[in-house]
Amino acid sequence: MPIPIxxxxxxxxxxxxxxQKIQRMISEGVLSGRFIPGAKLPSSRKLAVxxxxxxxxxxxAYSELVSDDYLIAKGRSGYYxxxxxxxxxxxxxxxxxxxxxVDWNKAIGQxxxxxxxxxxxxxxxxxxxxxxxxxxxxxxxxxxxxxQCALQALxxxxxxxxxxxxxxxxxxxxxxYIALNTLPRRGIHAKPEQILITMGAQNALWLCAHVxxxxxxxxxxxxxxxxxxxVALNLARCTVASVPVDDCGMVLDALPAETDxxxxxxxxxxxxxxxxxxxRRRALLxxxxxxxxxxxxxxxxxxxxxxxxxxxxxxxxxxxxRVIYVGSFSKSLFPGLRLGYVVGSEVFIREARxxxxxxxxxxxxxxQRTAANFLSLGHYxxxxxxxxxxxxxxxxxxQEAIARCxxxxxxxxxxxxxxxxxxxxxxxxxxxxxxxxKDRGVLIEPGHVFFERPxxxxxxxxxxxxxxxxxxxxxxxxxxxxxLHSFGKR
Amino acid sequence: MPIPIxxxxxxxxxxxxxxQKIQRMISEGVLSGRFIPGAKLPSSRKLAVxxxxxxxxxxxAYSELVSDDYLIAKGRSGYYxxxxxxxxxxxxxxxxxxxxxVDWNKAIGQxxxxxxxxxxxxxxxxxxxxxxxxxxxxxxxxxxxxxQCALQALxxxxxxxxxxxxxxxxxxxxxxYIALNTLPRRGIHAKPEQILITMGAQNALWLCAHVxxxxxxxxxxxxxxxxxxxVALNLARCTVASVPVDDCGMVLDALPAETDxxxxxxxxxxxxxxxxxxxRRRALLxxxxxxxxxxxxxxxxxxxxxxxxxxxxxxxxxxxxRVIYVGSFSKSLFPGLRLGYVVGSEVFIREARxxxxxxxxxxxxxxQRTAANFLSLGHYxxxxxxxxxxxxxxxxxxQEAIARCxxxxxxxxxxxxxxxxxxxxxxxxxxxxxxxxKDRGVLIEPGHVFFERPxxxxxxxxxxxxxxxxxxxxxxxxxxxxxLHSFGKR
Numbered sequence: 005m006p007i008p009i010x011x012x013x014x015x016x017x018x019x020x021x022x023x024q025k026i027q028r029m030i031s032e033g034v035l036s037g038r039f040i041p042g043a044k045l046p047s048s049r050k051l052a053v054x055x056x057x058x059x060x061x062x063x064x065a066y067s068e069l070v071s072d073d074y075l076i077a078k079g080r081s082g083y084y085x086x087x088x089x090x091x092x093x094x095x096x097x098x099x100x101x102x103x104x105x106v107d108w109n110k111a112i113g114q115x116x117x118x119x120x121x122x123x124x125x126x127x128x129x130x131x132x133x134x135x136x137x138x139x140x141x142x143x144x145x146x147x148x149x150x151x152q153c154a155l156q157a158l159x160x161x162x163x164x165x166x167x168x169x170x171x172x173x174x175x176x177x178x179x180x181y182i183a184l185n186t187l188p189r190r191g192i193h194a195k196p197e198q199i200l201i202t203m204g205a206q207n208a209l210w211l212c213a214h215v216x217x218x219x220x221x222x223x224x225x226x227x228x229x230x231x232x233x234x235v236a237l238n239l240a241r242c243t244v245a246s247v248p249v250d251d252c253g254m255v256l257d258a259l260p261a262e263t264d265x266x267x268x269x270x271x272x273x274x275x276x277x278x279x280x281x282x283x284r285r286r287a288l289l290x291x292x293x294x295x296x297x298x299x300x301x302x303x304x305x306x307x308x309x310x311x312x313x314x315x316x317x318x319x320x321x322x323x324x325x326r327v328i329y330v331g332s333f334s335k336s337l338f339p340g341l342r343l344g345y346v347v348g349s350e351v352f353i354r355e356a357r358x359x360x361x362x363x364x365x366x367x368x369x370x371x372q373r374t375a376a377n378f379l380s381l382g383h384y385x386x387x388x389x390x391x392x393x394x395x396x397x398x399x400x401x402x403q404e405a406i407a408r409c410x411x412x413x414x415x416x417x418x419x420x421x422x423x424x425x426x427x428x429x430x431x432x433x434x435x436x437x438x439x440x441x442k443d444r445g446v447l448i449e450p451g452h453v454f455f456e457r458p459x460x461x462x463x464x465x466x467x468x469x470x471x472x473x474x475x476x477x478x479x480x481x482x483x484x485x486x487x488l489h490s491f492g493k494r
Numbered sequence: 495m496p497i498p499i500x501x502x503x504x505x506x507x508x509x510x511x512x513x514q515k516i517q518r519m520i521s522e523g524v525l526s527g528r529f530i531p532g533a534k535l536p537s538s539r540k541l542a543v544x545x546x547x548x549x550x551x552x553x554x555a556y557s558e559l560v561s562d563d564y565l566i567a568k569g570r571s572g573y574y575x576x577x578x579x580x581x582x583x584x585x586x587x588x589x590x591x592x593x594x595x596v597d598w599n600k601a602i603g604q605x606x607x608x609x610x611x612x613x614x615x616x617x618x619x620x621x622x623x624x625x626x627x628x629x630x631x632x633x634x635x636x637x638x639x640x641x642q643c644a645l646q647a648l649x650x651x652x653x654x655x656x657x658x659x660x661x662x663x664x665x666x667x668x669x670x671y672i673a674l675n676t677l678p679r680r681g682i683h684a685k686p687e688q689i690l691i692t693m694g695a696q697n698a699l700w701l702c703a704h705v706x707x708x709x710x711x712x713x714x715x716x717x718x719x720x721x722x723x724x725v726a727l728n729l730a731r732c733t734v735a736s737v738p739v740d741d742c743g744m745v746l747d748a749l750p751a752e753t754d755x756x757x758x759x760x761x762x763x764x765x766x767x768x769x770x771x772x773x774r775r776r777a778l779l780x781x782x783x784x785x786x787x788x789x790x791x792x793x794x795x796x797x798x799x800x801x802x803x804x805x806x807x808x809x810x811x812x813x814x815x816r817v818i819y820v821g822s823f824s825k826s827l828f829p830g831l832r833l834g835y836v837v838g839s840e841v842f843i844r845e846a847r848x849x850x851x852x853x854x855x856x857x858x859x860x861x862q863r864t865a866a867n868f869l870s871l872g873h874y875x876x877x878x879x880x881x882x883x884x885x886x887x888x889x890x891x892x893q894e895a896i897a898r899c900x901x902x903x904x905x906x907x908x909x910x911x912x913x914x915x916x917x918x919x920x921x922x923x924x925x926x927x928x929x930x931x932k933d934r935g936v937l938i939e940p941g942h943v944f945f946e947r948p949x950x951x952x953x954x955x956x957x958x959x960x961x962x963x964x965x966x967x968x969x970x971x972x973x974x975x976x977x978l979h980s981f982g983k984r
Contacts (some may be wrong), residue, residue: 031872169829382521
């Protein structure tokens with residue numbers, strides 16, 4: 005029984021090649037039961053004419069469908085739906101409409117949705133002036149080599165290694181690369197057993213918080229500080245001490261004596277960008293030794309040190325094994341990758357590994373191997389160098405425009421970074437500013453989300469240059485200044 | 495200054511093409527500071543002769559290195575290390591050896607490494623008779639189409655979508671496919687807002703446990719049951735009731751009246767494989783309504799129903815919105831993929847999404863898109879059909895060999911599955927059996943890990959046929975029977 009040719013239409017909404025559209029059309033027809041086993045397909049010539057495409061495309065699609073056993077080829081008589089074609093069983097959904105009879109306010113044992121996290125519009129790319137932080141710039145990223153490395157990781161030879169359930173183990177290639185190449189750049193010496201791969205820095209911080217803290221312990225974090233860390237600490241149910249930050253980073257005198265764990269961002273304080281000088285680092289380590297606390301160093305963005313060589317990590321000065329180091333590839337590769345790592349004492353890493361296994365087993369193997377390939381072929385260092393050059397140029401333009409427009413920049417980083425931290429004039433709330441600017445196509449990040457008490461951050465905002473083209477920066481900063489000015493006149 | 499040609503050696507241990515080996519050798523030389531900016535490389539002809547490879551390979555590697563700015567080409571005079579080549583800053587590690595001065599027993603706030611999880615040797619592929627559960631069989635998986643779909647997801651057009659930080663959102667393509675195609679196969683109707691993508695089923699169960707439970711609540715799980723669930727429930731600090739299992743699954747009379755959440759595997763009970771019949775499913779739902787508890791249905795492995803069409807999911811019978819459904823692609827695609835999903839009431843999904851964001855943000859975008867492509871092109875259904883055919887054959891051989899050798903199989907699944915649950919004769923501990931068999935090249939899984947009290951499971955073991963070739967099965971089962979027999983004689 006031939007299938008009538010006019011039942012064939014290509015789905016214009018489906019993104020894919022023409023050949024894939026044909027495959028999808030036919031496999032869907034088979035799976036949905038429209039095309040029954042034994043039914044005869046139109047000849048490739050007829051279907052090609054009907055769809056207005058080349059015959060070879062149809063032929064290639066048909067061969068693919070044969071290898072997936074949707075179709076069989078019968079000599080010269082053509083293609084038929086395979087008698088053993090994949091099928092989908094379908095069930096009637098219950099006749100009665102599902103009415104939610106559960107009192108979810110009662111059923112939910114713990115709430116998580118009330119945590120404050122920065123809101124970023126998903127459509128930020130459509131804004132002409134996206135001073136948005138932490139997104140990849142597609143124009144800089146090295147797509148073709150990344151794809152190449154991904155392909156290699158999915159090659160037959162590596163496939164079994166990277167697709168297996170590796171229980172709690174990480175990809176040895178990636179761990180080795182981090183140990184031998186990435187960490188020495190930060191002055192850190194670590195054995196593979198002291199390294200754990202995580203699903204990005206957020207996952208790393210959450211793991212640290214859960215292993216080191218409990219309801220009877222106290223954590224200290226910078227205020228302002230990274231909101232994702234505050235969320236992780238709240239989930240660990242510990243007491244959280246908010247420690248102020250000055251031009252040299254965390255103010256040590258403000259650390260409560262009973263602190264068990266200090267979380268800090270010495271290289272680039274989040275969000276003000278200040279770098280903690282060597283003297284304060286040594287003082288922090290001495291204090292840790294005296295008061296017997298652990299330090300978790302979040303060394304995000306260290307690669308973005310294009311102005312001066314980066315300071316060695318706090319962990320490189322640590323002679324007592326008190327520092328746990330958190331690194332990430334999200335800023336330098338791309339944030340959707342979600343790969344980071346933790347370096348610390350073996351005893352600690354063992355517990356963090358067990359906790360990671362309990363919540364997600366391990367980060368996907370083939371992502372780990374793709375990253376390992378990209379790193380070991382030198383593409384990563386090339387990318388970081390290229391980003392540094394571009395960021396340096398953007399930063400110069402930013403700095404010039406900020407000075408020209410009279411914006412008040414606070415907390416300059418000596419090494420580079422990817423953003424500026426700006427203070428509004430008296431009486432201007434950065435949230436109002438952000439709203440007004442959004443209407444003019446400018447995205448900035450109001451600073452309240454970084455503060456323990458959001459009202460303390462009402463007069464701050466962050467503007468990043470990691471996702472905005474150089475050519476747009478000056479006009480964008482001018483718009484910010486104009487809008488700020490109009491607020492003053494109200 | 496030319497770099498002496500005899501400093502060039504290809505790393506035989508590095509897995510990659512010849513061209514990649516050259517790129518790596520040179521980029522490493524530059525990054526490590528051995529090749530300094532301005533140094534002249536050997537001509538491609540000379541290097542090719544020196545390494546004994548073709549000149550075009552060297553030329554291609556040189557061009558790649560130029561595009562990464564490791565090298566520059568100077569007209570006819572050849573290739574030089576670029577003056578702006580990527581650099582690595584290195585620091586001296588502290589002179590004093592790091593002595594761990596921290597009392598980690600005190601510093602660690604919570605221990606996780608004492609959880610019992612099944613141990614599987616990483617080198618299981620080297621055993622001739624791997625009756626191991628839950629690993630991908632490379633011989634069945636459709637590598638080439640998966641690679642194709644991964645490449646498409648990494649194409650320029652989709653790249654920005656899949657590499658961005660999508661905060662808490664999931665890939666809309668994958669969610670849509672699950673809603674429109676996967677769930678209807680289980681009789682489930684769900685809107686995208688009722689679906690959350692997770693890092694595999696373990697992550698899904700952990701999220702459910704943490705949202706629904708707390709220290710004052712009680713969860714019920716099957717005994718024997720999935721050890722990963724027991725770990726997740728312990729982390730949620732709730733009371734855990736262990737409920738026995740008979741030939742129809744969880745015994746409802748044994749459910750404590752104060753249970754808040756019931757975790758169950760109705761399609762294929764883990765590990766005995768029994769299927770819960772319709773009558774018991776209805777009774778469970780009625781009880782849930784009467785006692786006002788929530789049910790989490792772990793529907794792992796439903797695709798492996800090659801003997802009979804799968805029963806519709808418990809959730810498809812749920813008219814009150816009490817069932818939360820957990821699905822996974824780990825068994826049908828490959829376990830290293832780590833993609834699963836949860837389906838439930840919007841209020842619940844909102845909390846689970848917020849918790850997921852706090853621990854890892856979101857599953858990597860390009861894995862989600864690769865899976866969506868693979869599913870929507872029909873490759874997934876083709877793979878499941880192919881696996882079904884192979885598993886059916888293996889199962890027949892297993893069944894025949896088990897009967898012939900007089901092993902005692904308990905809890906047969908009517909739909910298929912991928913394993914058998916076997917009871918040892920009186921007095922034989924399956925752990926001893928497993929150890930003895932390992933020496934003979936046979937891997938089995940002792941059953942104690944599935945039990946609340948490991949000693950209750952001393953006489954059980956699981957043998958899976960998902961990773962062993964048909965041709966090896968019979969000899970493997972014979973070895974198991976022989977070894978069991980020798981235990982009886984001791």
